[in-house]
Amino acid sequence: MPTSICPECTEEVFVDAEIEQGDSVSCDECSAKLVVVGLDPIELDLYDEAGEEGLAIEDDFHTYGYDDN
Numbered sequence: 132m133p134t135s136i137c138p139e140c141t142e143e144v145f146v147d148a149e150i151e152q153g154d155s156v157s158c159d160e161c162s163a164k165l166v167v168v169g170l171d172p173i174e175l176d177l178y179d180e181a182g183e184e185g186l187a188i189e190d191d192f193h194t195y196g197y198d199d200n
């Protein structure tokens with residue numbers, strides 16, 4: 132089974148042999164949610180749900196909509 136290194140805790144993470152770029156995995160050690168960014172070798176990056184500014188702005192609008200003033 133292939134392994135990669137968790138960017139959060141630097142422990143080895145086991146990944147599925149048929150994993151594909153863009154797939155998400157989670158670290159057994161620190162439970163971080165990771166995304167596959169490279170396959171040869173397998174590279175993992177932290178999966179950041181609010182990583183894009185566009186999404187953050189959308190979230191602001193969402194919050195504004197729920198303002199029960």
Ligand SMILES: [Zn+2]
Nearest residue numbers: 137140158161
């Ligand atoms: Zn980890």
